[in-house]
Amino acid sequence: GDQIMQFLFAPAVRMMNSLRFATRFILIGAAGGVLIAGLMFQFLQSVGERLRTTKAEQTGVSHVVALRETSQLLDQHLLASSLFSLGESASEKDAAALRERIGVALSAARKTGLEGAGPDLEQAWLALEKEWDVFNSVIGASSTPEIRELHQRFGDRLAAQARLIADHAGLPLDPEVDTNYLYDTLVNRLPQLFEALGQIRLKASSIASIQMIDAADIGRLERLTADAIAQLARIRENTEKIGKAAPAFKPALDKGLDDIQAGLDRMRRVIDGSLVNVADINIPVAEALSKTDAPRQTAADLEKTVIAALTERLAERAGALSDQRSVNLGLVALGLALAGYLSMGSYLSLQQGTEHLLEGGRRLADGELAYRIDVGSRDEFADIADSFNRMAGSFGEVINTLKSSADNLSRTAGAMNEATRQVAGGSAEQSRLTQETASSANAMSDSIGEVASNAGEVDQIARDGRTKTDEGY
Known part of the structure; x- marks a missing residue:
């Protein structure tokens, strides 16, 4: 395991061994900084993208709301x-005033540009304005079926524009x-409910x-009422899902749906009691419109609730994302400041530590x-210093x-040296005595020789005397 580790990191070790501490820290800090900066850039880019998307949704909602207001004015027209x-x-006067308000609402809906809107959206706005010009030019001379067809076509154009804006x-x-x-609910469900209610009132x-x-009128009223009830049921399905995800909105949404249901019930009673189940129909048009307006008003209130909830949720998300990005x-x-501070430290x-070790090494060498x-410190440098100190102590x-x-x-x-000197002195005295002894011995030897010589002479004299004696002197 250690050999594999050493083999894998040998190039890095060689490179680090060839660098001084400052260069090492710069290199390591740059590599880590690039990695961290890259990761944080991607994260912040993701948060920024979500924030831009949320703000685009907020702008889209404002456009859709403006077009929905235009659609409601169109229904009244x-x-x-x-x-x-x-x-x-x-x-006639009411219709003229409503057309003027529709023109103003269309201008207001187009004023705020949608970020990232392409040429297709611009072409759609141009086509919508052209359709509105045609509408204004022919509405005054149109029959009732033609009026209905003109409104249907322009209403479809408004709905398509709202969906296109929502898509962008x-x-x-x-x-x-x-x-x-x-x-x-805002773009798809409520418009269908408003259309059904408008057709019933019309x-x-x-x-x-x-x-x-006649029977055809009664059948159409029943179909339109059933359609309105079906649309209300679809809206309720949506609000149930909204309530599970955001329980705070559910009470207001449920109240709005209940109010619409109550308004539908009142409208049906008015239609049955004043139009269907009577021998003579004598209810004024204004009264008929007034008494069948309850579900439209409650649906408009529900639409405002939906708009407020949607706007609030997007605003909360945008605020949370903005705060998250700031944090x-x-x-x-x-982190960068702390990392830089700790790295420098x-x-x-x-x-x-290196300076202390070098200084200590020089002084010990001296x-x-x-x-x-x-x-x-209490790191490896402290261990090295302790080893130097123990080595210096051992050397001492x-x-x-x-x-x-x-x-x-x-x-x-x-x-x-003293003993040698003393021995040397004794040896000299002994040598002198030996020399004296030798001289005495030599002298004695000489004396002995002389004595021997003298003895020889005496002996010769004695011999000579005995000879002479024998000869008879």
Whole structure:
């Protein structure tokens, strides 16, 4: 395992060994900084993208709301212009005022540009304005069926424009359950309910105007009422899902749905009691419109609730994302500052430890074995300094031992020198005595020789005397 590790990291070790501490820290800090900066950039980019998407959704909602207000004005214009074509001259002024308001609403809807809107959206706005110009040019001379067809076509154009804006804003792809179903309720479900309610009111006012009803009219009223009830049920399904994801909105949504249901029930009673189940229809048109307006008003209130909920949710998300981005930027700045501070502190600590070790090594090399290195830390440098200090202590003990041995050797050498000197003095005296003894011995030998010589002479004299004696002297 260690060999594999050493093999894998051998190039890095060689590179680091060739660099000084400052260069090492710069290299390591740059590599880590690039990695962290890259990760944080991607994260912040993701948060920024979600924030831009949310703001685009907010802008899209404002466009959709403006178009929905235009659609409601168009529904009112359908009633006023249809009544005028049926002979209700008082409705002409109302229809003209509504057309003016629709033009203003269209201009307001287009004022705020949608970020990232392409040429297709611009072409759709141009086509919508062209359709509105055609609508204004022919509405005054149109019959009741033509008026209905003109409104249907322009209403479809408004709905298509709202969906196109929602698509560009990313509302259909919103990942939040409550926001997605709030959008679906606003753009898809409520418009169908308003259309059904408008058709019911238009049919009821038409019957009141001509004061006649047949089976076809009754069948159409029943189908329109059933359609309105079905649309209300679909809206309720959406609100149930919204309530599970965002329980805070459920009470207001449920109240709005209950109010619409109550309004539908009242409208059905008015239609049955004043139009269907009577022999003579004598209800004025204005009264018929007034008494069948309850579900439309409650539906408008529900639409406002949905708009407020959707706007609030998007605003909360945008605020949370903005706060998250600010916090993340702050954390990044704090992290980088802390990392830089600790890195610089670590570098300075290594630099100071290295300087203390170098200084201590020089002083020990100069012979200051009593000097002790203190790096002021508890890291590996402290262990190295402790090793140097123990080595210096050991060297000091060895040198002291050698010095003591040298002193003892010097004293022994002195004693031996004195003894040698004394021995040398004794040897000289002994040599002198030996020489004297030898001289005496030589002298004695000479004396002995002389004595021997003399003895020989005496002996010769004795011999000569005995000879002479024998010869008879």
